[in-house]
Amino acid sequence: MPSETIKLTAKFKLKETPKGLDDLFSVYREIVNYLITYAYEGNITSFKRLKKETYKELRKKYPQLPSHYLYTACQMATSIFKSYRKRKRKGKANGKPVFKKEAIMLDDHLFRLDLEKGVVKLSTPKGRLNLKFYLAKYHEKFKEWKVGQAWLVKTPKGVFINVVFSKEVEIREPKAFVGVDLNENNVTLALPNGEFVQIITHEREIRTGYFVKRRKIQKKIRAGKKREELLQKYGERERNRLNDLYHKIVNVIVEFAKRYGGIALEDLTEIRDSIRYSAEMNGRLHRWSFRKLQLIIEYKAKLKGIRVVFVNSAYTSSLCPVCGGKASPNGHRIVKCSNCGFEADRDVVGSWNIRLRALKMWGVSVPPESHPMKMGGGKPTRYEINTLHTING
């Protein structure tokens, strides 16, 4: 069975911040900025070369600092300089690149995470520091995962340690694919048994609600710190709520897909043409939500051994899945084929085409009997996400 690696980042909030940590943040930023300037002046994009040319001097200047801080600082400096060069080529960067964030990159030599006790041991210039953090329920699942690199990040809400965990999973050979069409207010599934399921998500209502709230705040409260804080608070609430919603949606998708072992999604990475993009995205999720939801589907599916494939996204909702003719709008969210007269909900057509494309991609010829028989006039079975209980996973 082929195996794949899943990577997830978990956040841990520190219970308190010892004084030594503040010094470490400023020393680290100083070093990263020194390295960025060095890379900028010598036009160095290689991590190895940057490390080789600067290590001795930095070692002399910061003799107490554990040497792996210098390695990770070099890694950060190279990646910051590289992305600066990319932006510069597109005319999007001015002046010199500068690192302003309060963030420290850690490799496995610099910290030890103890998820049982809720403590991270950190190597510092003043020896080992024991940093206690708050344990959340969702952290428990990471106990069997492998710990990778991490970031210490200082925010107005305190200091966090963000840890990258990884896990090897076995992916089964799929028996069939569930086609998944992601939209602004629903997610439509084309099941291999010919049934369609539409999960009503109410995402648009949530977004509109928060949009109205933000407008009210901007009208009622004068510009300033208080307004900023309120806007930030509601922005965060909206993100949390959407995140929660996405996890619920994905749990339902995975529940439907696990008996078939395969999920098909649209590949949107190829769409670069902005005109085509906006036409394609009409009535769909924002790109950000779309990708976010796809990423959650990907890792949750993999955790259950389900294969996820990406298919060409062009015209998924405007081609007839029965005869391949052109399907045009014919009433609210209904499309009709000009060739054979087939008519259905456009999201049903979308998910159906996604499923068919996955079968083709997987080298399965599509027999006529694979056409959905239980359509009930193009009407999918509807589920309200809010009334569904959460399936753990």
Ligand SMILES: [Zn+2]
């Ligand atoms: Zn047709």
